[in-house]
Amino acid sequence: MSKKSFRQAVNEALRQEMERDPTVVLMGEDVGGGMGAPGEDDAWGGPLGVTKGLMSQFGRERVLDTPITESAFIGAAAGAALRGLRPVAELMFVDFMGVCFDQIFNQAAKFRYMFGGTAKTPLVIRTMYGAGFRAASQHSQCLYPIFTHVPGLKVVIPSSPYEAKGLLIQAIRDDDPVIFFEHKVMYDDEEDVPDDPYTIPFGEARFVREGEDVTIVAIGRMVQMASKAADALAKEGISCTVLDPRTTSPLDLQSILESVQETGRLVIVDEANPRCNIATDISAQVVEQAFESLKAPIRMVCPPHTPVPFSPALEDAFIPSPEKIAAVVRSVMASPTRQAAA
Amino acid sequence: MAKITALTMPKFGLAMTEGMVAAWHKQPGETVRQGEEIADIETSKITSAYESPAAGVLRRQVLAPGEMVPVGALIGVIAEPEATEAEIDAFIAEFLAKFEAERTEAETEATANPERVETPAGLVQYLAAGPADAPAIVFIHGFGGDLNNWMFLQPLLAERFRTVALDLPGHGGSTKALKQADPAALARFVLATMDALGIGAAHVVGHSMGGAVAIAIAQEASDRALSLSLISPAGLGSDINADFIRGFIEAKRARQLAAVLQSLFADPALVGREMVENVLRFKRLDGVEAALRTLADAHFPDGRQAFALREALARFPGPVQVIWGVQDQIIPPAHAEGLAEAVRVHRFENVGHMAHMERATEVARLIAELAGGR
Numbered sequence: 001m002s003k004k005s006f007r008q009a010v011n012e013a014l015r016q017e018m019e020r021d022p023t024v025v026l027m028g029e030d031v032g033g034g035m036g037a038p039g040e041d042d043a044w045g046g047p048l049g050v051t052k053g054l055m056s057q058f059g060r061e062r063v064l065d066t067p068i069t070e071s072a073f074i075g076a077a078a079g080a081a082l083r084g085l086r087p088v089a090e091l092m093f094v095d096f097m098g099v100c101f102d103q104i105f106n107q108a109a110k111f112r113y114m115f116g117g118t119a120k121t122p123l124v125i126r127t128m129y130g131a132g133f134r135a136a137s138q139h140s141q142c143l144y145p146i147f148t149h150v151p152g153l154k155v156v157i158p159s160s161p162y163e164a165k166g167l168l169i170q171a172i173r174d175d176d177p178v179i180f181f182e183h184k185v186m187y188d189d190e191e192d193v194p195d196d197p198y199t200i201p202f203g204e205a206r207f208v209r210e211g212e213d214v215t216i217v218a219i220g221r222m223v224q225m226a227s228k229a230a231d232a233l234a235k236e237g238i239s240c241t242v243l244d245p246r247t248t249s250p251l252d253l254q255s256i257l258e259s260v261q262e263t264g265r266l267v268i269v270d271e272a273n274p275r276c277n278i279a280t281d282i283s284a285q286v287v288e289q290a291f292e293s294l295k296a297p298i299r300m301v302c303p304p305h306t307p308v309p310f311s312p313a314l315e316d317a318f319i320p321s322p323e324k325i326a327a328v329v330r331s332v333m334a335s336p337t338r339q340a341a342a
Numbered sequence: 343m344a345k346i347t348a349l350t351m352p353k354f355g356l357a358m359t360e361g362m363v364a365a366w367h368k369q370p371g372e373t374v375r376q377g378e379e380i381a382d383i384e385t386s387k388i389t390s391a392y393e394s395p396a397a398g399v400l401r402r403q404v405l406a407p408g409e410m411v412p413v414g415a416l417i418g419v420i421a422e423p424e425a426t427e428a429e430i431d432a433f434i435a436e437f438l439a440k441f442e443a444e445r446t447e448a449e450t451e452a453t454a455n456p457e458r459v460e461t462p463a464g465l466v467q468y469l470a471a472g473p474a475d476a477p478a479i480v481f482i483h484g485f486g487g488d489l490n491n492w493m494f495l496q497p498l499l500a501e502r503f504r505t506v507a508l509d510l511p512g513h514g515g516s517t518k519a520l521k522q523a524d525p526a527a528l529a530r531f532v533l534a535t536m537d538a539l540g541i542g543a544a545h546v547v548g549h550s551m552g553g554a555v556a557i558a559i560a561q562e563a564s565d566r567a568l569s570l571s572l573i574s575p576a577g578l579g580s581d582i583n584a585d586f587i588r589g590f591i592e593a594k595r596a597r598q599l600a601a602v603l604q605s606l607f608a609d610p611a612l613v614g615r616e617m618v619e620n621v622l623r624f625k626r627l628d629g630v631e632a633a634l635r636t637l638a639d640a641h642f643p644d645g646r647q648a649f650a651l652r653e654a655l656a657r658f659p660g661p662v663q664v665i666w667g668v669q670d671q672i673i674p675p676a677h678a679e680g681l682a683e684a685v686r687v688h689r690f691e692n693v694g695h696m697a698h699m700e701r702a703t704e705v706a707r708l709i710a711e712l713a714g715g716r
Contacts (some may be wrong), residue, residue, distance in 0.1 A: 001515065130584070164354070166626060194516070194623075196628055197628040198623075198628060199626055199628075202625060203596055204595050207615045210614075211407075212407070231410070234362075237404075239408035
């Protein structure tokens with residue numbers, strides 16, 4: 001056990017699975033780096049250095065630099081998965097999914113169903129998401145709701161280095177296509193991560209902390225924002241449960257419902273745009289299944305319905321902050337208590 | 343001036359650095375007896391009751407539930423009824439100023455962390471505490487446990503003993519490779535650890551399957567065991583809760599595991615979600631499930647205990663005590679019957695399989711007494 005960054009946790013998960021299983025291969029733009037160019041081999045390891053060192057350990061046979069053609073290499077990865085490899089393809093920024101979405105939602109997601117359950121597609125697509133990186137509106141989106149919408153895909157959004165390693169190893173060993181989201185501003189976050197390989201099952205939420213007054217469900221990076229808000233609220237005597245669903249498909253609705261039954265209040269924090277996102281989805285399902293438990297209206301903390309602004313001041317204002325979350329929780333506590341049906 | 347007592351965040355275990363009040367059981371103005379439970383304290387490992395250090399009236403709840411604070415921080419104030427509000431305000435202000443000053447000093451001190459050592463029997467993770475020249479106590483956890491099982495007990499004994507809690511192979515941070523899983527092989531693993539740490543002989547404390555390992559140490563090398571303290575030990579009868587063993591191995595999710603862990607304690611409320619998460623973090627590691635199955639197949643095949651160690655225990659010349667919770671649902675307390683007269687048997691009411699966690703203070707006292715302490 002030692003402190004590892006999110007970047008190291010992802011790198012270690014990839015390395016250990018490649019050591020364990022020779023069918024695991026990496027492909028993507030610059031995942032090795034410098035292919036065909038003079039100078040240092042393996043200089044890049046991806047745009048943010050996440051896969052650095054893997055090409056020199058496993059060679060260009062298993063760490064494939066691809067052309068800037070997502071439609072081609074995501075499609076190739078889906079086909080390779082169908083034929084027995086376990087490819088981990090890197091769709092650099094999830095914003096680029098537009099050019100390869102047919103390969104993902106009409107092909108990879110459908111194989112198991114359209115081939116009568118006889119086909120496995122053990123494909124992982126790693127991709128970066130999220131605002132706060134000063135990368136403007138085409139490199140900052142949180143498009144996981146779109147993947148969550150498509151049956152046949154599993155969608156994983158780790159909230160810390162420990163979570164990232166265990167969930168990525170699980171993703172690689174899983175026999176279905178998995179979209180694995182990494183928030184770019186979290187790569188330098190550090191925490192204790194076991195040196196040995198381990199897996200975290202999909203579809204089981206993590207109780208980050210437990211409280212009595214309000215349940216805060218937060219997605220990905222928003223888990224740390226919600227935890228900071230809960231710290232501040234605790235000083236005011238408001239005790240919060242913070243729930244991290246870990247995966248939005250499958251979604252552990254049962255844990256959310258159980259927690260709402262305990263607290264009677266729900267705030268959902270989602271960095272994705274506010275229409276048809278994970279917050280609206282969870283909100284709808286809780287209203288449908290646990291309306292009687294609610295003492296107050298559900299509130300959602302999301303960015304505005306605009307592209308991510310390039311102005312740093314506006315970008316900072318765009319992202320849900322601990323202060324915004326705390327303010328919404330206070331308003332939920334202040335709303336007149338609805339008489340919850342017994 | 344009336345007597346005023348600070349209630350501070352307790353330290354459950356060497357590694358605990360912070361905790362929170364999960365719930366207050368007393369409201370300001372209520373009278374409190376010494377030793378009465380006034381709050382539940384939650385740490386990253388367990389929720390446990392906080393017993394009042396003094397009698398008086400709970401005057402202030404300084405800490406709201408859910409707020410994490412460092413060990414030693416003020417959580418409340420108890421005082422005699424005649425203490426004025428002004429006196430209590432002054433007491434709190436003084437405490438906070440002093441605590442802050444001491445905390446800044448203490449930050450340079452290292453907290454106890456587990457260490458690792460390579461031995462001929464494999465990599466061992468252990469937690470050592472206490473004076474190196476004092477008599478040694480070695481703690482051996484049970485099936486599926488780890489050195490953290492001794493978190494309440496070890497600090498109480500570390501003042502006067504050199505204490506070492508270790509992770510058995512397949513557990514915690516020790517090697518996941520288990521070539522042989524019988525008590526004798528595990529005993530050799532413990533002896534190899536003692537060799538590596540330069541411990542010739544030690545008072546051996548074993549829980550459950552670790553109790554069988556303790557007896558095997560006495561059998562393999564009786565000169566290296568100064569005394570045996572066996573807590574709900576395996577090896578003294580054939581019954582074992584097979585549902586627990588199977589459930590522990592198979593549980594992959596928090597909900598399943600919580601139900602299994604609750605059977606360890608007389609009070610199932612002791613099992614919090616954080617405790618479950620900590621056990622899951624161990625169970626998620628590659629190799630752990632296989633190691634647990636190997637151990638279970640060796641020790642508890644077909645739902646019965648495979649190793650009968652009563653005769654081995656009878657042959658051990660040193661002092662022996664057996665400690666059992668009357669509500670133990672894993673190994674029946676009746677296994678403590680019919681032992682040699684010299685064996686001291688201590689039974690605890692309202693305690694399950696985990697007397698060393700559920701009654702840490704009393705169990706620590708018994709161990710110290712047997713080891714020749716005060």
